[in-house]
Amino acid sequence: MGSRPDFSYVAKLMADPSRAAMLDALMGLDGLPATELARKANVTIQTASGHLSKLVEGELIHVEKHGRHRYFRLANTDVAQAIETLTVIAPPAHIKSLNDSSRAKKIKIARTCYDHLAGELGVALTGAFIDNGYIIEAQNDFIVTDKGEKYFHGFEINLDSLRKERRHFTRKCLDWSERRYHLAGALGNAVLMRLLDRHWIEKLPDRAVKVTKEGGKAFESLGINVEQL
Amino acid sequence: MGSRPDFSYVAKLMADPSRAAMLDALMGLDGLPATELARKANVTIQTASGHLSKLVEGELIHVEKHGRHRYFRLANTDVAQAIETLTVIAPPAHIKSLNDSSRAKKIKIARTCYDHLAGELGVALTGAFIDNGYIIEAQNDFIVTDKGEKYFHGFEINLDSLRKERRHFTRKCLDWSERRYHLAGALGNAVLMRLLDRHWIEKLPDRAVKVTKEGGKAFESLGINVEQL
């Protein structure tokens, strides 16, 4: 007994459907208030409050107080990674309606994974970066090449300031839908921000993401055919 | 609702301490009978039987019938991966006794992870294979070089027959204690088997592994100082 960390404790925190719905919502980039999370989980605010306390206690999420508001976020990328990895072995979603089906398809094609881009588009973009020689795959992360330094500079991403952040500069993240790695970490986050800034992609509800017309052309120039995803 | 797989279902299966103890035991290489799993989890055979049914139903484990015996195994490496990833964010083990403390240390240094070697030794061995140019790291797996083909041949591992197996030839597996990747898949499994055959390592209880005297010298020749782990 007691010689390895107890994963059942964390599993229990994720095992309740209401808490799972909240964690799922928090896989989106934004910090969300308790009211919003209660709505996502279809429970009253009191119930949500209890759940959120447990998740904070278990260090799966953090709170930021802003006056009378409290914004909740996933504690770190390891939590996001754990949820994605569990999702790999979870039974497929139960599709009940046409609405569900089209949403499932959208989410599989392109979505945010915590703070970076995932789904087929995320994997394709990471692949394009590799094929174009901007990044090289390493043990746990990606290495930015000299060519990549120039490219990301032209993309208005300041790599030096990203490197100074107190988090992983680059990181590999495993996709539940693709079962392949995509770019995460500070750079993965910065790329997502730029894609949104430049309006190559738009956020849809529930972490889904849509490629805009301009985006379609831009991705094309990287060798990605968005239609084919 | 219903647009992504429901990870709370899998989490719930892992959330019960008895089931977690059983899954932990099954992270060892061997298939185990219900009686043995009941003992590991400190419950009666009836209770264990109920838990095992649920785990089979949820596709986390598989059963092999051999006469009146039923041997249980993890369903696949994705399940092992999910457990390891959850363990990364689990609170550290509660050390109650000196016995616990020494076991925890041993398990951190060297252990089996499902069907291959993990812990500091597993990560070091994988690193040595890379440094010696036997394998190269790729997206989700490792590539065996020409030099590596010869090396593993000399190690009495038949790569061609491994490649024919209906599983991943090589695979990257993330360590909870090291937070780095080590070699898994059919080759990772074959390496573990040879290490045991050649008596470089010995199995201890609870998935821990001990390096023998001969093993110490052998690892040295690969550039690994076992004392320093």
Next chain:
DNA sequence: TAAAAACTTCGGTTATAGTCGAAGTATAAA
């Protein structure tokens, strides 16, 4: 054919925890 072993099923007890209404606290707006 009988007995033992490995495991499953059933039934009843108990403990846990998810749920919400009601009431309370803290901060911001009016």
Next chain:
DNA sequence: TTTATACTTCGACTATAACCGAAGTTTTTA
């Protein structure tokens, strides 16, 4: 200062499921 908003705490109810004893099924051994 009053009112509204965001959230927490408390208490009671309820459903779920973990647990084990007892009895049943299947296969092997004697």
